[in-house]
Amino acid sequence: MKMLCQSSEELNELVMEAKACTKHGKVADYIPALAKSNQHDLSVAIHYPDGRCVSAGNVGKKFTLQSVSKVISLALVLMDWGPEYVFEHVGMEPTGDPFNSIIKLETIAPSKPLNPMINAGALVVTHMIKGKTIEERFQRLLAFVRELANENTIHYCEDVASSEFETAYLNRSLCYFLKQHNAINEDIEQLMDLYTKQCAIEMNCLDLARIGVVFAMDGVDLFTGKQVIPVDIARICKTFMVTCGMYNASGEFAIKIGIPAKSGVSGGIMGAVPGRYGIGIFGPALDEKGNSIAGIKLLELLSKNYKLSMF
Ligand code: GLN
Numbered sequence: 682m683k684m685l686c687q688s689s690e691e692l693n694e695l696v697m698e699a700k701a702c703t704k705h706g707k708v709a710d711y712i713p714a715l716a717k718s719n720q721h722d723l724s725v726a727i728h729y730p731d732g733r734c735v736s737a738g739n740v741g742k743k744f745t746l747q748s749v750s751k752v753i754s755l756a757l758v759l760m761d762w763g764p765e766y767v768f769e770h771v772g773m774e775p776t777g778d779p780f781n782s783i784i785k786l787e788t789i790a791p792s793k794p795l796n797p798m799i800n801a802g803a804l805v806v807t808h809m810i811k812g813k814t815i816e817e818r819f820q821r822l823l824a825f826v827r828e829l830a831n832e833n834t835i836h837y838c839e840d841v842a843s844s845e846f847e848t849a850y851l852n853r854s855l856c857y858f859l860k861q862h863n864a865i866n867e868d869i870e871q872l873m874d875l876y877t878k879q880c881a882i883e884m885n886c887l888d889l890a891r892i893g894v895v896f897a898m899d900g901v902d903l904f905t906g907k908q909v910i911p912v913d914i915a916r917i918c919k920t921f922m923v924t925c926g927m928y929n930a931s932g933e934f935a936i937k938i939g940i941p942a943k944s945g946v947s948g949g950i951m952g953a954v955p956g957r958y959g960i961g962i963f964g965p966a967l968d969e970k971g972n973s974i975a976g977i978k979l980l981e982l983l984s985k986n987y988k989l990s991m992f
Contacts, residue, residue: 950964
């Protein structure tokens with residue numbers, strides 16, 4: 682069995698097959714700006730550690746990271762504070778609930794969200810990003826994203842950030858709940874400003890695959906030889922991607938595909954195949970759990986064809 686996809690033609694065949702299911706999905710519209718996405722888009726890039734990249738679909742198309750950013754903010758905060766401090770404030774257990782659910786905060790741990798991949802946990806993580814001002818904290822995160830992607834032009838989409846900022850009533854509720862229980866002690870509007878900019882960081886699937894390969898190679902940027910994420914932190918992030926990265930579909934995803942991956946409601950998925958390569962996918966039509974429907978189909982095909990599962 683082949684372990685590598687050698688050409689864009691080979692990848693394109695899989696994209697065409699996966700694309701058929703975009704018609705069964707729906708683009709996210711609870712963030713109004715995301716409703717403008719094209720339901721039938723599907724693009725993918727695979728980045729190998731030696732710098733080679735194969736891609737298919739409209740790979741230049743940009744999208745916002747949304748929940749994919751949660752892995753990156755977690756890595757930054759773990760580097761800022763160390764795992765011991767961070768895990769006093771956010772847990773390590775999957776919830777089995779939708780990403781924006783509030784229920785376990787109330788019934789299990791009001792001041793400590795169960796994991797950093799659900800919104801409640803990600804908001805606590807963003808709250809922990811070091812810096813004197815919101816602007817400084819955002820610029821630190823953005824600089825880290827640019828370093829991981831090796832792409833200095835990456836920015837955030839103002840339209841998507843303000844669209845989410847204006848409508849994020851549920852995320853504000855989570856924040857106020859957490860503030861009530863002393864898990865957050867900053868101004869909520871400020872935190873929402875930072876969080877919505879974080880989620881609106883914009884790139885294409887080539888950039889996302891490039892970030893994926895850094896995680897896949899234990900935090901080493903093989904182009905520069907630099908350890909951009911410490912090994913233990915890259916390992917923690919990949920473990921969360923396996924246990925909670927695909928929301929409440931993470932168990933099924935681990936069985937069917939078997940790689941660390943993180944999705945976002947814009948339709949992005951970042952995959953990190955340990956020791957082998959990074960995958961960036963953009964397919965905005967979502968299934969009922971909020972994962973890219975064609976993206977998951979494509980990963981199923983890739984996993985079957987190239988034996989991706991780590992289990
Ligand atoms: N910005 C989005 C939100 O907080 C991210 C959620 C997601 O991608 N699942 O609702």
